[in-house]
Amino acid sequence: xxxxxKIYVAGHRGLVxxxxxxxxxxxxxxxxxxxxxxxxxxxxxxxxxxFFADERPEYVFLAAAHVGGIWANHTRRADFIYLNLMIQxxxxxxxxxxxxRKLLFLGSTCIYPRQAPQPMREDxxxxxxxxxxxxxxxxxKIAGIKMCESYNLQYGTNYIAVMPTNLYGPNDNFDPxxxxxxxxxxxxxxxxxxxxxxxxxxxRRDLDARPVNGLARQASDKEINALLALHGVQADKVSLWGTxxxxxxxxxxxxxxxxxxxxxxxxxxxxxxxxGADIRNTHINIGTGREISIRELAGRIQETIGYxxxxxxxxxxPDGTLRKLTDVSxxxxxxxxxxxxxxxxxxxxxxxxxxxxxxxxxxxEQ
Numbered sequence: 001x002x003x004x005x006k007i008y009v010a011g012h013r014g015l016v017x018x019x020x021x022x023x024x025x026x027x028x029x030x031x032x033x034x035x036x037x038x039x040x041x042x043x044x045x046x047x048x049x050x051f052f053a054d055e056r057p058e059y060v061f062l063a064a065a066h067v068g069g070i071w072a073n074h075t076r077r078a079d080f081i082y083l084n085l086m087i088q089x090x091x092x093x094x095x096x097x098x099x100x101r102k103l104l105f106l107g108s109t110c111i112y113p114r115q116a117p118q119p120m121r122e123d124x125x126x127x128x129x130x131x132x133x134x135x136x137x138x139x140x141k142i143a144g145i146k147m148c149e150s151y152n153l154q155y156g157t158n159y160i161a162v163m164p165t166n167l168y169g170p171n172d173n174f175d176p177x178x179x180x181x182x183x184x185x186x187x188x189x190x191x192x193x194x195x196x197x198x199x200x201x202x203x204r205r206d207l208d209a210r211p212v213n214g215l216a217r218q219a220s221d222k223e224i225n226a227l228l229a230l231h232g233v234q235a236d237k238v239s240l241w242g243t244x245x246x247x248x249x250x251x252x253x254x255x256x257x258x259x260x261x262x263x264x265x266x267x268x269x270x271x272x273x274x275x276g277a278d279i280r281n282t283h284i285n286i287g288t289g290r291e292i293s294i295r296e297l298a299g300r301i302q303e304t305i306g307y308x309x310x311x312x313x314x315x316x317x318p319d320g321t322l323r324k325l326t327d328v329s330x331x332x333x334x335x336x337x338x339x340x341x342x343x344x345x346x347x348x349x350x351x352x353x354x355x356x357x358x359x360x361x362x363x364x365e366q
Contacts, residue, residue, distance in 0.1 A: 001029075001059065001265050008033040008057035010042060010091055011064030016106060016164070018171045019257035020061050027261065033057055043086040045093075052094040059264060060103040062091050062144075066137075068178040070241070070320050073134040084140035092147050096155055103159040104264050105148050107141035109249075109285065109326055110134050111163060119289065119327040122163075123281045131321045145283050152269045153279055160269060162260060165287035165326050168345065169253030170352050174210055176231045181294065182250060185240065185301050186350055188233050193307040195228065195235040209357040237310040241317035244295030249287050249325050252340040252348075259286045262336045271334075287326035288338045294319075297342075304346050 001007075007024060011017035012034040024032055033055055040051055042064050066083040073080055088105065095103050112120045113128035125145070130138045141163075148159035172183040179187070187206075194202040203224060208217035215223055232239025263284065272282040292300075298311050331337075340348075 003028045004031050005029070005058045006031045006033060006056065007059045007061070008055070009061045009063065010035075010087075011062075013171070014063060014065070014067075015167055015169060015172050015253050016256060016260075017061070017063035019169060019253040020063060020260055023254070023257040023261050042090055043083060045086075045090045048090040048094045049097065052098040052100075056098055057095075058101045060091065060095050060100050061260060061264070062088060062103060062105045064091070065106070067173075067180075069180045069184060070133050070318055072178045073137055074318070077136045080134075081136035081140050084137060085143060088140070088144040088147065092144070092151065092159065095159070096151055096157060101158065102264060102268075103148070103157070104260055105144050105159060105161045106260070107144055107161055107163045107283065108137070109163050109165050109287070109324055110138045110321075111142050111145070112324070114321050118323050119325040120285070121327040122283055122285060122330060125281055125283075133318055133320055149279060149282055152282075158269050160263060160267060160272070161283040162263060162286050163283055163326070164256050165249040165251050165285070165324070167251055167253050167256055168349055169256075170349070172253070172349065174353070176212060181241075181248070182297065182301075182346075183349070185298055186305070186346075186353060188231055188238050188240070189298075189301055189305050189307045190350075190353070191228055191231075191233045192235065192238045192309055193305050195233065196307065196309055200224075205357050232312075232314070235309065237312055238307075239312045239314050240294075240298055241314055242294060242319040243315045244293060244298065244313040246294050246319045246321065247291040247323045247325065248294060248297070249289070249291045250297075250342050250345065251287050251338060252345045255338045255340055256286060259331065259336050259338075263334065267334055284330055284334070285326040285328050286331055287328050288341075289326065289328045290342075291323070291325045292342055300343060300346055301350075304350050 009017055009021050012021045041047055064087050112124050114131040115128055116124045145161045148161045151157045152159055168182045173179045174183045174187045176184055204217040207215055215227055273279055
């Protein structure tokens with residue numbers, strides 16, 4: 001890829017998109033297009049078509065998506081299937097019309113069956129039922145994979161789908177109602193640590209940086225206490241969802257971004273087509289190939305934060321899929337390996353979280 005090529009990063013403010021944007025800039029790419037949601041609603045087909053017709057990007061990273069944790073996926077099922085289908089369909093079709101040279105679509109490893117053999121190879125897709133709690137989101141992402149494959153076969157496009165494992169890193173979502181497990185645990189244990197230290201000011205800084213349900217620094221002690229109780233946070237103990245037994249694989253978002261740029265620069269659809277008449281499962285898993293239990297993850301976060309209370313697991317709440325380990329042999333064969341391990345990643349993310357709390361509050365004071 002020429003360093004002056006016009007590249008559109010859809011979803012540049014999100015966890016993955018922001019990391020891709022930073023990676024591209026670090027590698028010397030200078031002609032990068034971004035749009036906020038208020039500037040371009042990707043669910044609006046006419047607006048997306050007009051943007052592509054005007055800007056004519058040569059390369060596209062489709063990192064925009066409607067995402068969330070178990071509770072959000074389970075209770076907002078229509079949002080997760082509708083919004084994701086609209087976003088990816090509009091961007092992929094507009095890319096075809098405007099003759100984008102190459103597109104990278106980002107999915108999720110939740111596309112694989114609930115009872116898939118471990119580790120999960122790309123050819124396990126659509127072999128048995130999905131995990132129910134996030135089925136609508138998974139179906140939307142499967143549709144994105146099939147759109148990329150189908151457009152490549154019918155139109156000769158060069159669209160590649162990648163399936164990242166659980167991601168975490170700078171610019172993550174820490175909202176306790178919609179975040180994924182790792183950032184949700186960091187915030188809950190940080191709250192509990194502040195309570196245990198009697199540092200109400202730190203709690204207010206936290207809420208000012210990232211308001212929850214409209215609550216920020218000005219909230220009363222009663223309102224803050226009610227919020228913490230709602231999320232199982234006390235000074236001497238924290239309640240976490242599920243049994244703690246499920247195993248999960250986690251990948252640092254900046255590693256993920258590096259993998260995406262590597263693939264867009266070095267891999268084409270022709271490199272991924274299997275032999276034979278049936279062209280399917282051309283997507284690429286992106287992960288570490290290593291896993292950790294939710295209970296052990298919580299313990300490592302607790303150690304990093306320094307919280308001295310107890311961790312209680314609420315078995316009445318859903319665990320989700322018990323194991324989701326990716327087979328990354330295809331990714332390794334394409335010349336990319338992850339760098340950051342989970343212990344250092346947790347430490348980096350918590351430090352980033354604290355710094356962002358302080359920086360946001362300083363910005364508000366100016």
